[in-house]
Amino acid sequence: MDDARKIPYTHPELLEIFNKVLVDAPCSNEGLICFAEPESLEKWNPKQAKRLPQLQKGLISAGIKMLAPGGKLAYSTCTYDPRENEGVVEWTLKKHPEMELIEQKRMVPDGLFTGFFVALMSKSR
Numbered sequence: 469m470d471d472a473r474k475i476p477y478t479h480p481e482l483l484e485i486f487n488k489v490l491v492d493a494p495c496s497n498e499g500l501i502c503f504a505e506p507e508s509l510e511k512w513n514p515k516q517a518k519r520l521p522q523l524q525k526g527l528i529s530a531g532i533k534m535l536a537p538g539g540k541l542a543y544s545t546c547t548y549d550p551r552e553n554e555g556v557v558e559w560t561l562k563k564h565p566e567m568e569l570i571e572q573k574r575m576v577p578d579g580l581f582t583g584f585f586v587a588l589m590s591k592s593r
Contacts (some may be wrong), residue, residue, distance in 0.1 A: 473526040476533040487539045489531040493524040495545035495552050498583065517549040524556045525563075525572045532564050535593040541567070544586040548574070553585040 476483060496516040524545070531541050543560075545552050553574065561567055575589035 473523075473530045476530050481560060482534050484503055484536045485533065485537055486499075486534050489535045489539065489541045490498065491527050491531045491541065491543045492523075493520075493527050493543065493545050493550040495520055495524070495547040495550075496549055497548060498570075506592045515559075517547070517551055521551050521556055528556065528560050529564070532560075532567060532591065535591045536590055538590050540568060540570070541589045541591065542586060543589070546582055548583055548585070553587075557587045557589075568592065 471492070480546070498517075524543075528541070528543055535541050543557065547553065554572065557569060558570060561569060567589045569592075570588040570590055574583055574585050576581060577583045
């Protein structure tokens with residue numbers, strides 16, 4: 469599979485059958501920058517944060533199509549950029565009124581974890 473956004477169209481038998489879906493989306497990786505390795509900053513590109521939300525929104529939409537009514541969808545990134553995190557969640561709730569936000573959290577690096585963001589949503593019955 470080269471693009472998970474295509475799954476609902478290429479595999480209609482998977483529509484609304486999963487009780488839980490995880491969208492661990494590609495992101496700009498800002499959560500990894502402060503963790504030890506200097507090359508992580510060299511690889512980071514601020515332009516990614518501008519283009520990635522479209523991909524992330526497509527992945528969430530595909531996940532919602534495969535999520536059964538009453539199911540839960542977790543969306544996660546390892547970045548701090550609000551466009552890739554809260555912005556994507558806000559868009560999701562507007563575009564998919566059947567989705568409800570349960571909780572979202574932003575985690576900062578602390579020596580045990582890299583920085584990341586996670587949101588948990590549910591699909592109405």
